[in-house]
Amino acid sequence: MSDKILIVTGDAGESYEALYAYHRFLEAECEAVVAAPSARRLHLVMHDFEPGWDTYIERQGYGLEAHVGFDDVNVDEFDAVLLLGGRAPEFLRHIPRVTEIVREFDRQGKWIFSICHGIQILVAADLIAGCTVTCYEHVRSEAERAGAAYSTSEAVRDGRIVSAQTWQSHPEFYREVFRCLAEGR
Numbered sequence: 001m002s003d004k005i006l007i008v009t010g011d012a013g014e015s016y017e018a019l020y021a022y023h024r025f026l027e028a029e030c031e032a033v034v035a036a037p038s039a040r041r042l043h044l045v046m047h048d049f050e051p052g053w054d055t056y057i058e059r060q061g062y063g064l065e066a067h068v069g070f071d072d073v074n075v076d077e078f079d080a081v082l083l084l085g086g087r088a089p090e091f092l093r094h095i096p097r098v099t100e101i102v103r104e105f106d107r108q109g110k111w112i113f114s115i116c117h118g119i120q121i122l123v124a125a126d127l128i129a130g131c132t133v134t135c136y137e138h139v140r141s142e143a144e145r146a147g148a149a150y151s152t153s154e155a156v157r158d159g160r161i162v163s164a165q166t167w168q169s170h171p172e173f174y175r176e177v178f179r180c181l182a183e184g185r
Contacts, residue, residue, distance in 0.1 A: 003079040003181050004031040008098065008121070011036075014086030015044035015061025016167045017115055021082055022064065024174055030181070035073050036066035037095065045086055047167075055138065058087075070097040075104040079184060082177075085116025085136060085166070093124035102127065106160070111180050115164040115173060119143050122161070132156055133163040 005025050009018050018034070025032035036042055046061040075081075081102060083089065092098045102125040105112050114122055119135035120142060122128045129147030134156045144150055154169035155162065155176050162180060164173035 002029050002031055003184070004033065004077060006073060006075075006078045006081045006101075007032055007034045007084065008081060008092065008101070008118075009034065009036060009042065009044075009064075009066075009084040009086070010088040010092050011043045012087035012090075013042060013044050013064075013084050014088075014116060014167060015046045015064075017084045017086065018042075018044055018064050019062060020167065020170055021084065028178065033068060033078070034064060034066045035068050035070055035101075037092075038069040039066050039072075042066050047086065070095065070101065073097075073101055075101060075108060075110070078105075078110065080111035080113060080177075080181065081105045082113040083115070083118030083121045085118050087117070089117040089120040093121045099125040109160060111177075111184065112161045113163075113173075113177055113180075114161065115169065116166050119163060122146075122163075128161070131158040131161055133158065133161065134165050134169075135163055136166055 022032050041063045044061040046059045047056040116136045123146040132149045134151045140150045154172040155164040162176050
């Protein structure tokens with residue numbers, strides 16, 4: 001039996017994180033379902049770090065099909081949720097259905113994976129107070145104000161939540177993600 005993973009993103013989601021996740025789960029013979037505000041082709045972006053810039057820069061990235069809109073997500077069908085970064089979490093965290101979905105994963109004791117700005121959705125869902133997490137360094141203050149302890153590790157597991165800093169954390173993050181999924185079988 002393969003795992004079924006819900007990947008949450010939207011327009012301005014991080015392209016590399018989205019495509020890496022989707023392909024990595026397919027490679028591992030998981031069923032990967034991309035969820036967004038609506039089922040359609042998403043406009044993703046690429047964030048990179050350039051010398052001389054104080055923060056990341058953004059360029060247009062690859063597109064990706066969202067298979068399902070948030071209103072049609074049934075958490076009972078999934079083993080885990082992955083909250084991607086990029087700028088998408090800035091607006092996704094304000095969609096009540098998104099925080100409902102994530103809270104339901106938590107209530108059911110399922111895995112919650114978050115990378116980069118994905119932590120903003122966990123903050124909005126009130127799920128990280130008392131947890132140790134990591135995320136993109138410039139959203140660290142949001143996690144700390146929500147009651148989480150921030151770690152400088154590339155990837156951190158605290159209970160059923162696994163978080164990572166950025167797409168540069170993929171090796172450490174996905175090693176932990178797949179350890180968690182194996183535990184759940």
